[in-house]
Amino acid sequence: MAVESLRFEGIRGSNSYGDIAIDDVSITSSTCAVKPSAANPAFTSPTPPAGLSTTPAPFVKQSDFDCDFEKDTCTWTQAKDDIFDWNRAQGPTGTSFTGPTNDHTTQSRKGWYMYIETSAPRVVNDTARLVSKTALANQQYCLQFWYHMYGSHVNQLGVYIKVGATLGTPVWKKGTSLGNKWNFAEYQIPTQKSQFNIVFEGVRGPGYKGDIGLDDVKVLSGLCPSTVQIACDFEDSKLCGWTQDKTDSFDWSRNRGSTGSNFTGPAADHTLGTSKGFYMYIETSSRGTGQMARLISPSVGSADAKCMKFYYNMYGSNIGTLNVLMKTGVNNNQTLWSKSKNQGQNWVVGLASLLPNTVPYQVVFEAVTDYGYRGDIAIDDVSVFDGPCEAQVLSTLENFDFKCYCLSFYYHMYGQSMGTLKIRIEGTVGSNYQGDIAIDDIVFTSAIIFEGVAGTSFQGDIALDDVRLSDGACTGSSDYNTKCKFEDHNICGYTQDQSDDFDWTWQAGQTSSSLTGPSSDHSYGTRFGHYMYLESSGQHANATARLDSPEYQNSDGKLSITPKLQ
Structure with a gap:
């Protein structure tokens, strides 16, 4: 199998107003759903699937509550007990770097929307409320709307169910800037015993860059037709309506940064990828085997199939099981998805x-403990899409019946003139950046070659340590059958290539050049532990050093490199 790479090339325009951004790149084993104009139709599907169109769907008014604000505010009115009013506007707001630039209905500057203007004389925590007409008691309602929260001073948008003169607490809320885009929200309003009003409340933040927009409000009779309200990134302390089960053994915890135990749990959340982002996890310290923690979604209903996407982290030597259940009654739980044991340090989709x-049904995340404290399980970024889940590369590879090995190693690349570290197997070369490569069906007798390429100066030392080869796909497990810590001067049978430009060096402590290379080994983290490195002093640019492994035998008869899926 050929090793290939994709390249995103951005070309600067004629001035500084030409920034280009990309995000969330994924590769699936299917044809492309959306055809670029220059695409080869032989390799693309004839029509894009539902949900991928960039053309806004027409707004269809179905009740007296529905409003796209194109002509007026319909049946929605300004509250009399707040500090200031919502504004009806089109195009950008009066302040740069905050608020919408167009409405949601027409997605143009000609369309109208509602927003709060947070410039002076507004001050922090000033509120503006928009109130619906009165809704009937003992009826089921589904609230849908689009909102825009962009600006460094954005505070909060909240939804209230006001009964009589009592506003109560928000039943839905969002805080902080979400970028210059319209976002969809949906809330299943619990059946009320009394008549009520729906209230949108915008709260001013610490500065003038805090405009919040609202558009295309709909109130449907009955259950919400989709499952959007399952979606959650857990940045909200209310957990988007997800609740702890009262009949399980213990609760899920909301956390940011690493968990309280070493060598288990994530180092950061998935949403932000930093210590500031939140996720949900189970803390398995002081827990016995088989204890359960369940996190339950709000009640939803849909006559159509949906696909729930989420990210999980199951890292540790004592990982138990994570289940996804569909709950339709008190004791009626159907298992939709399950995963057990160590799945590695990274977030996995x-x-x-x-x-x-x-x-109506609820989705349940059920975590079951194994024995030991290194069994923390985490989840983050739950989302829902129309249609059943398509066969993904992840599930396809899990169902293959082949012989597979995992090569794992630690490497150190520090210096201003860094070269390249490559892995070579039977002539197939793949650059490595994460340290995990799955090796599938090695041809007869094959050698693994570590190839170091020198940079442009002496500050380009590259080090290698703790090389391990194990049966099976890369999972982060420490149960390896072939490993090398390079503590023995025989270096586990690894040999220097005789056809390269220079050799790897067996070293302990700091390398001979300052401001490059490691100061200790990885195995023990001390200056007494050994590792392999290439000394780039005195070498010309692109000089190559190769370290060859012992031969690993297998008779299955083919060679391919299978990347580890994250």
């Missing part, structure tokens, strides 16, 4: 098909 159901 999970997909669970939500089956069509004519009655």
